[in-house]
Amino acid sequence: MTETVEATIARTHRDEWARVVAGLARRYGDLDLAGDMAAEAFATAIERWPADGVPPNPGAWITTTAHRKAIDRLRRENRRDEKHKEAFMLQDDSPVGPLGAVEDDRLRLVFTCCHPALSTDARVALTLRIVGGLTVAEIAHAFLVRETTMGQRISRAKAKIKAARIPYRVPETADLPARVAGVLSVLYLIFNEGYLASGAQSGPIRRDLTGEAIRLTRLVRELLPAGSAERGEATGLLALMLLTEARAAARVSADGELVRLDEQDRGSWDRALIEEGIGFVNARIDAVARGEGAPGRYQLLAAINAVHVSAPHARDTDWSRIVALYGQLERVDPNPIVTLNKAIAVSELDSPEVGLAIVERLDDALSGYHAFHATRAELLRLLGRSHDARAAYDRAIELAGNTAEVAHLTRRRGQLAATAPKGEAP
Structure with missing residues (x-):
């Protein structure tokens, strides 16, 4: 071929x-x-x-x-x-009658895969497979589970849709709010797979997936009633995606290595996407100030990203604001990955020692997550503990599935010999 x-x-x-x-x-x-x-x-x-x-x-x-x-x-x-x-x-090509509130086949497919009769994990996994076209291995990586487990989960979900005769349609307008949370979760995971692709053959970034996630998120947002909490979260997710996508051109170097946020060429960021995303964030801040509900998970993540992209240089980042926002996020969405990211911000605001202490407490929950070991390696590096940092880099490289990320971690590990304190074995 x-x-x-x-x-x-x-x-x-x-x-x-x-x-x-x-x-x-x-x-x-x-x-x-x-x-x-x-x-x-x-x-x-x-x-x-x-x-x-x-x-x-x-x-x-x-x-x-x-x-x-x-x-x-x-x-x-x-x-x-x-x-x-x-x-x-079925060979008849005559137009099919109305199937819901919005005439978009792919959006109907998302709502079918996100039907409440399915478990949350099944909804997300099935949509990643059927709508996103991801392999079972890629989805398993996103869920931090075995490939066989994910394959069984997807098969059971498809069988349940058939057995329960779950309809292929967008819910009527009055039913949309109750169905939105699962859909947003699906779209966010699709975006994340494109943002940092796990498949070695797909390239480190899949703009097709990030673009599709943004397109469908725009449609979902337009469906929801103005002023509703559900629309607020859809707006937050859209803003988060736009602010993240704006940095795509700077995220991978010419030789295929991941570029950290503090090392990126900020002049190559897409200012139009940043302005649109920040506009959505500010609109939600104003809405919350007017008493239109408390900010949810995606709104807080978008606000954190807005702080990052608003800084002219990495040294200008308002880490105190980011730590405060992560504190809010821990209350809204308490999970170890949120705490891991908060620890990174704490290490910037306070010290690597304080950040590492937070990270070490997450070992049981995140031992199979490459970003946990990568974060730990960087903090150990800053503390001069090169031997421990190398072991952490080794584990992060073993678990990472993204080629650009592996290249970055490998280079960082290779630099340890030059940075090891006197008396410590390289």
Whole structure:
């Protein structure tokens, strides 16, 4: 297979996967069938395009092939007359009637995968697989669980959707608020996978996923009633994504290494995205001041990011403000990763010793999380404990799945020999 064909197939998969699966799910009402047939269509493209050439419209070719395969499977299956009749009717290309509050197939797919009949973990995992097109291994990495565990979770979720006849639609406007929290969680994890991709073959950043997460978050936000707490959180998530995406061009060096926030070229940040994101943050601050509810998780994370991007230089960062915001976030969303990030801010505001003391208490909860070991390595480094820092870097590198992050950690570990205090073994 030539590189050109490989690149075209990869690009078509990024651009068309969710659209193809969503269209199949709407037409056939079977999420499992939709995912399988989309995958088979791409597998056929891998077999045929190198010999036959890339079709003029790759997305249309994949869509047509997936629909034909779906019809063939339904015909082959020995089902009752009603199912045979249904299979032939599915060839009808007439417009499908209204399916919810918003006419967007991919958004319908998100709400289907986020149905309250499923557990929270299942909703997130299924949407990452079906909408985001991530592999089971990538999703397992995001959840810090084994690949076999995640595969079983996704299979059970799809089976439950089929057995419970969960509808493929956006909920009616009155039902949206109760369903939003799960959707925002899904979108945030999709964005995070794009922001720091775990798949070695996907590249360190997947702008297709971050872009799709931003697009769908905008749509969800527009659906929600103005002034509602749910819209406030959707606004916070959108702001968080925009402020993070604004730094994408500076996050990886020319040789593929992750660049830390304090070392990034701030002149390369996207000022338009920053202005939009900060505008949303300020709007939410004003709304909270007017008594329109307390800020939630995403609003607080967005506010933290706003402090970072507002500093002209890393040395100008208002660490006291960031520590205070993390304190609020711990009360709203108490979890060890929030505390880990707060420890980093505390080390900047106070000292590495104080930050490390907080980090060490998280060992039981985060021993399998690469960022825990990377943070610990950096703090040990600052304290001159090079031997311990090297061991922590080793563990972080072992657990990290992102190529740019591995490159960065490897370089930092290699610098320890030059920075080790006299008398300490390198």
